[in-house]
Amino acid sequence: MKDNNNFDGPLTRRSGMTSGGHGAKLRWIIITIIGLGVLILLAVGGTYLHERSDFSAKDLKSTKIIEFKVPQGANAGMIGQQLQNAGVIKYASAFKNYVDLNNVNNLNAGYFALSPKMSIATIVAQLQKPGALTPKEGMLQPGFVLMREGENAAQFAQTVAKQTKFSAKAWLATLNDQAYLQKLAKQYPDLLNSAINAPTRYKLEGYLYPATYDVRNAKTPADITTQMVAKTNQVLQPYYADIKKQKLSVQQILTLASLVEREAVTPHDRGVVAGVFLNRIDDKMTLGSDVAVKYALNTTKTNLSIADTKVDSPYNLYKNQGFGPGPFNSPSLTSILAVLHPIDRDKKYLFFIANLKTGKVYFTQTIQEHDALNAKLVAQNNNTK
Structure with a gap:
C-alpha cells in the first residue's frame, strides 16, 4: 500500500505539471490569436480610413471619358458605389465621405461625362451641375449601340445606321420578320407570346431593353435584336409571376x-x-x-x-x-x-x-x-x- 502511495504521488505531481504546461500553452495561443486579431482589425481599420480619405484621382494618366448616369433619387452612397463599379473612382467610401464632410446635398440626376483622371472634388463639382437628359451619341465607340430609355425603334434604327455596318431599314426589318419572331418566341415564351400576333407597327417595339450593347461581332442585323430581346427577358424574369x-x-x-x-x-x-x-x-x-x-x-x-x-x-x-x-x-x-x-x-x-x-x-x-x-x-x- 505504501509503495502504491509512493508510486501514485509522483504520477499525480507529474500529471499536475503536465496540466499546467498545457494551460500555459493554451493561454499563449489565446493571447497570440487576440493579438493577431487586434493587428488585423488595426490593419483593416487603417485601410478603411485610408480609403475614406483618399480623394485623389483613380488614374491621372487616363484618357477615358466615361458617360455616367445618376438615377433619379440616388443618394451619395449609391452614386459612389456606381462610380466605383464604372471605374471612375477608386473607393465608393471616399466619395460618400467627401460629400458628407462638405455637406453636399445638391447632386443632380442625368448623364455626365466623367474621367478616372478627375479627383473626387472635381467629380462632385460636375455632379452639382445639371445633368443631360439623354446620353451623347458621340461618346459611343464604333460597334456599340445605345437604346435610350423612352426611345422607340425608329429612333434607335438611326443609331444602328451610324454605329454599325447595317442600315436602319435592314435592322427595322428584323422586328417584323415572322420566321425570326417565331424562333425568338420559342426561346422566350413568357416574354413574347402576347407580342407576336399583336397588330403593331413593329412586333418587337418595347421589347428592346434600354442599355448599351457591344455589337462588334454582329454578323447580321438580327444579332443586334437578339441581344436586346435577351436583355429584356433577363430584366423581366423576376417579375413574370407578378x-x-x-x-x-x-x-x-x-x-x-x-x-x-x-x-x-x-x-x-x-x-x-x-x-x-x-x-x-x-x-x-x-x-x-x-x-x-x-x-x-x-x-x-x-x-x-x-x-x-x-x-x-x-x-x-x-x-x-x-x-x-x-x-x-x-x-x-x-x-x-x-x-x-x-x-x-x-x-x-x-x-x-x-x-x-x-x-x-x-x-x-x-x-x-x-x-x-x-x-x-x-x-x-x-x-x-
Missing part, C-alpha cells in the same frame, strides 16, 4: 410602362401616373395620352393641336379605349415596376397634368378640377415669361 397576378399580358404591361416612361420622371410620379391609367381603364375611359398620339403621327413636337388628337390611328388613345396595339417605346425597369406596383389608386385619380416649366405633376379626380388646374398653370407660366 405580371400573371395582375391578370395582364406582358404586352399590356409594357404598353402602359412605355406611356409612363414619357409622362413622368420621378419613380413616385410614375407610380401615380400608372395608377391613373389603370383607373381609367377600369372606368372604361380612353387613356388620353399625348405620347400615344405622337407615336401615331411619328412626331416629336411638344404641343399637340386638337386636330392631332383626332388622327385616325389605332395608336390614338384619345379616340380608342384600352391599351392600344402595343408599346410606344422602350420603357425602363422603373416604369415597368410603376405599372406592377402603382401608387395611390385608392385616391381615384383620373387626370394628371405636368407643369412643363417646373416638371411638377399634379393629379386630380374630376375633369372640372383638371380644367381649373390647367387654366391656373397656364396663367402662372404666362406671368413668369
Whole structure:
C-alpha cells in the first residue's frame, strides 16, 4: 500500500505539471490569436480610413471619358458605389465621405461625362451641375449601340445606321420578320407570346431593353435584336409571376410602362401616373395620352393641336379605349415596376397634368378640377415669361 502511495504521488505531481504546461500553452495561443486579431482589425481599420480619405484621382494618366448616369433619387452612397463599379473612382467610401464632410446635398440626376483622371472634388463639382437628359451619341465607340430609355425603334434604327455596318431599314426589318419572331418566341415564351400576333407597327417595339450593347461581332442585323430581346427577358424574369397576378399580358404591361416612361420622371410620379391609367381603364375611359398620339403621327413636337388628337390611328388613345396595339417605346425597369406596383389608386385619380416649366405633376379626380388646374398653370407660366 505504501509503495502504491509512493508510486501514485509522483504520477499525480507529474500529471499536475503536465496540466499546467498545457494551460500555459493554451493561454499563449489565446493571447497570440487576440493579438493577431487586434493587428488585423488595426490593419483593416487603417485601410478603411485610408480609403475614406483618399480623394485623389483613380488614374491621372487616363484618357477615358466615361458617360455616367445618376438615377433619379440616388443618394451619395449609391452614386459612389456606381462610380466605383464604372471605374471612375477608386473607393465608393471616399466619395460618400467627401460629400458628407462638405455637406453636399445638391447632386443632380442625368448623364455626365466623367474621367478616372478627375479627383473626387472635381467629380462632385460636375455632379452639382445639371445633368443631360439623354446620353451623347458621340461618346459611343464604333460597334456599340445605345437604346435610350423612352426611345422607340425608329429612333434607335438611326443609331444602328451610324454605329454599325447595317442600315436602319435592314435592322427595322428584323422586328417584323415572322420566321425570326417565331424562333425568338420559342426561346422566350413568357416574354413574347402576347407580342407576336399583336397588330403593331413593329412586333418587337418595347421589347428592346434600354442599355448599351457591344455589337462588334454582329454578323447580321438580327444579332443586334437578339441581344436586346435577351436583355429584356433577363430584366423581366423576376417579375413574370407578378405580371400573371395582375391578370395582364406582358404586352399590356409594357404598353402602359412605355406611356409612363414619357409622362413622368420621378419613380413616385410614375407610380401615380400608372395608377391613373389603370383607373381609367377600369372606368372604361380612353387613356388620353399625348405620347400615344405622337407615336401615331411619328412626331416629336411638344404641343399637340386638337386636330392631332383626332388622327385616325389605332395608336390614338384619345379616340380608342384600352391599351392600344402595343408599346410606344422602350420603357425602363422603373416604369415597368410603376405599372406592377402603382401608387395611390385608392385616391381615384383620373387626370394628371405636368407643369412643363417646373416638371411638377399634379393629379386630380374630376375633369372640372383638371380644367381649373390647367387654366391656373397656364396663367402662372404666362406671368413668369
